[in-house]
Amino acid sequence: MGSCKDQGQHHKDEAGCVRVHGPIIVGAGPSGLATSACLTHQGVPSLILEKSDCIASLWQHRTYDRLKLHLPKQFCELPLLGFPENFPKYPTKHQFISFLESYASHFSIQPRFKQAVQSAEFDHVLGFWRVKTKDCEYISRWLIVATGENAEPVIPDISGIDKFKGPVVHTSLYKSGSEFKNQRVLVIGCGNSGMEVSLDLCRYNAIPHMVVRNTVHVLPREMFGLSTFGIAMVLLKWFPLRLVDKFLLLVANFTLGNTDQIGLRRPKTGPIELKNVTGKTPVLDVGALSQIKSGKIKVMEGVKEITRNGAKFMDGQEKEIDSIILATGYKSNVPTWLKGCDVFTKDGMPKTPFPNGWKAEKGLYTVGFTRRGLLGTASDAFKIAGDIAEQWRTIKDCNNNSCNSHVILLKET
Numbered sequence: 001m002g003s004c005k006d007q008g009q010h011h012k013d014e015a016g017c018v019r020v021h022g023p024i025i026v027g028a029g030p031s032g033l034a035t036s037a038c039l040t041h042q043g044v045p046s047l048i049l050e051k052s053d054c055i056a057s058l059w060q061h062r063t064y065d066r067l068k069l070h071l072p073k074q075f076c077e078l079p080l081l082g083f084p085e086n087f088p089k090y091p092t093k094h095q096f097i098s099f100l101e102s103y104a105s106h107f108s109i110q111p112r113f114k115q116a117v118q119s120a121e122f123d124h125v126l127g128f129w130r131v132k133t134k135d136c137e138y139i140s141r142w143l144i145v146a147t148g149e150n151a152e153p154v155i156p157d158i159s160g161i162d163k164f165k166g167p168v169v170h171t172s173l174y175k176s177g178s179e180f181k182n183q184r185v186l187v188i189g190c191g192n193s194g195m196e197v198s199l200d201l202c203r204y205n206a207i208p209h210m211v212v213r214n215t216v217h218v219l220p221r222e223m224f225g226l227s228t229f230g231i232a233m234v235l236l237k238w239f240p241l242r243l244v245d246k247f248l249l250l251v252a253n254f255t256l257g258n259t260d261q262i263g264l265r266r267p268k269t270g271p272i273e274l275k276n277v278t279g280k281t282p283v284l285d286v287g288a289l290s291q292i293k294s295g296k297i298k299v300m301e302g303v304k305e306i307t308r309n310g311a312k313f314m315d316g317q318e319k320e321i322d323s324i325i326l327a328t329g330y331k332s333n334v335p336t337w338l339k340g341c342d343v344f345t346k347d348g349m350p351k352t353p354f355p356n357g358w359k360a361e362k363g364l365y366t367v368g369f370t371r372r373g374l375l376g377t378a379s380d381a382f383k384i385a386g387d388i389a390e391q392w393r394t395i396k397d398c399n400n401n402s403c404n405s406h407v408i409l410l411k412e413t
């Protein structure tokens with residue numbers, strides 16, 4: 001795999017480029033797999049280039065052991081193939097990975113692994129995308145960006161952190177609290193990762209100090225025995241967003257109590273509106289809140305400075321710390337490799353917002369950048385496959401009718 005010699009159905013030309021029949025998809029996570037499956041279903045071949053050595057590398061290599069899907073399984077399915085019936089309501093990450101493996105094999109998806117895309121640029125003369133990895137150049141009329149919203153960890157520059165004597169790890173490398181038994185651990189960040197890692201640390205008798213520098217919405221994972229997300233989705237069909245937010249907060253305050261009193265101040269904007277406007281995900285509580293209430297997870301204000309042995313906080317407190325976990329989130333990596341087009345922001349998100357961000361110009365598509373998790377992926381994948389299939393059939397018909405303009409057609413956008 002990855003060598004220019006073994007090109008399967010794709011053709012290597014005289015200049016040493018691999019001409020890909022159908023689109024090139026960058027990334028073999030759920031989004032890349034879903035799009036490839038939908039294309040296959042429409043009779044369009046595709047080629048996935050993946051930088052890692054496996055599919056779903058985020059899930060396989062960069063998530064902790066106890067991770068479960070946050071949303072009920074019906075909101076996390078990929079197109080055309082459901083989860084096995086025996087899956088629980090909230091599948092574990094191992095179940096999710098095994099599903100993705102069978103999904104790939106069901107649709108005969110065989111990504112090229114260890115093919116980190118270093119650059120992709122539209123060649124205006126040829127009318128093709130040129131996609132370069134370390135050892136090969138691939139060309140296609142279509143390029144599908146599926147590298148994810150969470151491609152790289154965010155590592156903030158925190159004053160003094162280089163002087164700290166203990167380990168500093170990002171949550172993408174955290175596996176389990178067993179490595180932190182009985183330690184005082186500073187968890188920086190209080191998104192879903194910060195909360196769940198803090199909870200996991202409690203299970204191993206560690207003492208998490210979780211840094212909450214800002215406001216945060218915490219919602220129960222379920223309300224009245226139904227998933228909060230599911231309730232919100234149904235209500236949004238009938239009621240305005242702000243009313244739905246008010247309802248969610250009313251129930252959240254009733255079931256969780258006033259989170260302001262335990263150091264988790266709520267933003268003024270409601271949870272769904274905030275997600276839509278800023279992309280900030282509300283925390284769905286799976287047990288961390290009760291550990292905060294019981295004092296096992298200590299909520300700290302922003303960090304002023306890290307010292308050799310601990311941390312100084314904005315409110316003047318100082319604590320000795322054994323390890324630091326950065327639960328500071330992730331970012332897209334698209335700006336590092338997609339060149340010469342104006343489709344993405346400097347943060348690597350499509351400039352055109354959901355639901356129209358999936359299609360750009362000159363055969364460029366994006367999947368999985370909707371800030372709507374796997375549900376957004378499924379919606380993008382269907383639309384992309386439909387759109388490309390239409391063009392594919394036109395080209396094929398023309399070739400069958402001996403238009404003798406294969407190249408010219410490929411150039412048209």
Ligand SMILES: Cc1cc2nc3c(=O)[nH]c(=O)nc-3n(C[C@H](O)[C@H](O)[C@H](O)COP(=O)(O)OP(=O)(O)OC[C@H]3O[C@@H](n4cnc5c(N)ncnc54)[C@H](O)[C@@H]3O)c2cc1C
Nearest residue numbers: 027029030031050051057069070116117147148368373374
């Ligand atoms: C801890 C955690 C838990 C989550 N839980 C949920 C959940 O329960 N439900 C939900 O809907 N969402 C969840 N998400 C969001 C999650 O990221 C997505 O739902 C899902 O993984 C997105 O799939 P994707 O294929 O778009 O991106 P990814 O899964 O990130 O896959 C992108 C792929 O692209 C590859 N890649 C990146 N750059 C390059 C390059 N230059 N060249 C080649 N390949 C490249 C990567 O190696 C990776 O395999 C979670 C995220 C995290 C971090």
Ligand SMILES: NC(=O)c1ccc[n+]([C@@H]2O[C@H](COP(=O)([O-])OP(=O)(O)OC[C@H]3O[C@@H](n4cnc5c(N)ncnc54)[C@H](OP(=O)(O)O)[C@@H]3O)[C@@H](O)[C@H]2O)c1
Nearest residue numbers: 068069070156189190191192193194213214281327328329
């Ligand atoms: N079970 C699950 O399904 C599950 C589990 C974990 C994660 N996820 C998903 O994965 C995605 C990423 O979640 P995440 O929690 O890793 O990231 P996140 O939601 O982006 O949260 C990052 C946190 O780090 C804080 N932060 C960043 N820089 C900081 C700094 N310099 N000092 C102090 N705090 C700092 C942020 O605070 P500010 O708000 O102040 O910036 C925020 O609290 C989300 O979509 C999430 O829902 C899902």
